[in-house]
Amino acid sequence: xxxxxxxxxxxxxRKSFGAVEVLKGIDLAVSPGELVFLIGPSGSGKxxxxxxxxxxxEPSGGSIWFDGQEVLAxxxxxxxxxxxxxxxxxxxxxxxxxxxxxNVTLALRKVLKKPRAEAExxxxxxxxxxxxxxxxxAYPAELSGGQQQRVAIAxxxxxxxxxxxxxxxxSALDPELVGSVLQAMRDMRAxxxxxxxxxxxxxxxxxxxxxxxxxxxxxxxxxGPPEQIFGAPRHERTRxxxxxxxx
Amino acid sequence: MERFxxxxxxxxxxxxxxxxxxxxxxxxxxxxxxxxxxxxLLGLALALLRWRAGRWIGWPLMLxxxxxxxxxxxxxxxxxxFGLPNVGIELPSFAVxxxxxxxxxxxxxxxxxxxGLIAVKRGQSEAARSTGLSENQTLIYVVLPQAxxxxxxxxxxxxxxxxxxxxxxxxxxxxxxxxxxxxxxxFSGNATPLLMGAFAYLLLFVPVIGLGRWIxxxxxxxxx
Ligand SMILES: Nc1ncnc2c1ncn2[C@@H]1O[C@H](COP(=O)(O)OP(=O)(O)OP(=O)(O)O)[C@@H](O)[C@H]1O
Ligand SMILES: [Mg+2]
Numbered sequence: 001x002x003x004x005x006x007x008x009x010x011x012x013x014r015k016s017f018g019a020v021e022v023l024k025g026i027d028l029a030v031s032p033g034e035l036v037f038l039i040g041p042s043g044s045g046k047x048x049x050x051x052x053x054x055x056x057x058e059p060s061g062g063s064i065w066f067d068g069q070e071v072l073a074x075x076x077x078x079x080x081x082x083x084x085x086x087x088x089x090x091x092x093x094x095x096x097x098x099x100x101x102x103n104v105t106l107a108l109r110k111v112l113k114k115p116r117a118e119a120e121x122x123x124x125x126x127x128x129x130x131x132x133x134x135x136x137x138a139y140p141a142e143l144s145g146g147q148q149q150r151v152a153i154a155x156x157x158x159x160x161x162x163x164x165x166x167x168x169x170x171s172a173l174d175p176e177l178v179g180s181v182l183q184a185m186r187d188m189r190a191x192x193x194x195x196x197x198x199x200x201x202x203x204x205x206x207x208x209x210x211x212x213x214x215x216x217x218x219x220x221x222x223x224g225p226p227e228q229i230f231g232a233p234r235h236e237r238t239r240x241x242x243x244x245x246x247x
Numbered sequence: 248m249e250r251f252x253x254x255x256x257x258x259x260x261x262x263x264x265x266x267x268x269x270x271x272x273x274x275x276x277x278x279x280x281x282x283x284x285x286x287x288l289l290g291l292a293l294a295l296l297r298w299r300a301g302r303w304i305g306w307p308l309m310l311x312x313x314x315x316x317x318x319x320x321x322x323x324x325x326x327x328x329f330g331l332p333n334v335g336i337e338l339p340s341f342a343v344x345x346x347x348x349x350x351x352x353x354x355x356x357x358x359x360x361x362x363g364l365i366a367v368k369r370g371q372s373e374a375a376r377s378t379g380l381s382e383n384q385t386l387i388y389v390v391l392p393q394a395x396x397x398x399x400x401x402x403x404x405x406x407x408x409x410x411x412x413x414x415x416x417x418x419x420x421x422x423x424x425x426x427x428x429x430x431x432x433x434f435s436g437n438a439t440p441l442l443m444g445a446f447a448y449l450l451l452f453v454p455v456i457g458l459g460r461w462i463x464x465x466x467x468x469x470x471x
Contacts, residue, residue: 079381081379082376082377093370095389106378106380107380111378111380111384159379
């Protein structure tokens with residue numbers, strides 16, 4: 001069913017914090033252009049799984065392949081790999097001492113070594129795509145949460161990553177600001193970006209996800225198209241979680 | 248009243264002493280400037296070293312920092328000035344004062360900058376690393392600027408407090424303001440030179456404190 005070469009291929013991934021095993025053998029493949037939604041109760045290991053993909057957490061076992069490269073290999077250039085995997089955080093994590101433009105140009109200049117003028121041109125285009133070119137000169141403290149998160153999306157996407165990881169991008173936002181961030185993600189998807197998204201925005205999942213993966217207690221319990229996971233879940237735990245989240 | 252004026256504001260004595268006080272002022276400014284530069288740079292370097300090198304540098308550094316923060320600078324000055332010759336190292340008094348105050352300032356500065364570094368949220372460096380910035384780049388462009396903004400107010404206060412300790416130079420014969428003033432006092436038996444010394448400090452430190460305020464307000468930080 002899947003194309004033979006997934007962009008991201010996670011096999012038997014394990015992660016322990018001390019004696020506690022948080023990921024207990026995760027197998028997950030994401031195809032190019034796919035939007036995969038990751039859902040599950042608090043503490044089930046969703047963030048940890050995402051953070052293992054770019055090695056913000058060091059996995060304890062298993063393997064991860066990204067774009068034909070072995071992520072967990074000893075000799076990999078981790079910085080080169082990370083810039084090809086964009087990450088968006090729940091708490092935005094914009095650099096407060098830099099303008100929106102500065103936030104986006106930093107890695108363009110220091111990682112991709114672009115000259116200033118070119119970096120700024122690319123950054124402005126990225127800000128434009130999230131509807132914030134007019135806020136290029138604003139500092140994070142001068143932006144709403146939704147605007148900050150869109151700058152964070154621009155910061156990641158300006159590096160032209162092959163994959164975007166989103167960890168609850170809207171859960172720190174006031175409800176009226178969620179829409180603008182989802183719209184930015186929708187646009188990104190329309191442009192063909194491969195995305196792995198941890199989120200509880202079920203409406204967005206139904207509308208945009210190719211596949212929904214339900215995790216619980218460090219394992220993948222069930223996965224399938226959104227209609228299946230939300231409409232006719234096979235496992236009791238999935239059913240309980242979905243009905244809980246749907247309220 | 249007349250006696251008071253005579254012993255604190257003796258016009259003849261002022262005229263006779265001001266060149267000495269002025270030369271003391273120059274010496275004080277020289278030492279203070281040197282101490283600020285070397286002390287702050289060393290403190291910054293130590294904090295960065297601790298950040299990057301982690302554990303192995305930890306405890307010797309803590310030892311140094313605690314020592315120089317705990318022992319009164321006067322004791323350190325005396326210890327080094329009178330102690331070092333016993334092991335065959337003779338340093339001029341000027342150098343001893345510079346060395347001691349630099350180390351004291353470095354010890355405080357290290358702690359202040361370190362506190363700033365660890366106060367920067369983890370998410371900041373994670374975001375930076377996730378875009379491919381190296382550990383050093385993350386430190387230089389993302390973490391350190393935020394740490395320094397937190398550090399500037401306490402650093403300014405501490406720097407002013409420690410540079411005032413240049414007055415300790417008088418006990419080992421550094422010809423700074425107080426040394427000049429007390430010498431003049433012992434020759435004249437009149438307190439006027441000390442008042443002139445105090446005035447020289449005002450002249451020197453009021454602008455410095457003003458500068459400190461300005462730096463603090465420039466770095467004032469709109470927290471999110
Ligand atoms: N650095 C850490 N040290 C120790 N335990 C950790 C660490 N990070 C996460 N954990 C633990 O690992 C488990 C999974 O955490 P994780 O953050 O991946 O869950 P999550 O599914 O993202 O939950 P949430 O929906 O609340 O964000 C939790 O029990 C958490 O306490
Ligand atoms: Mg999480």
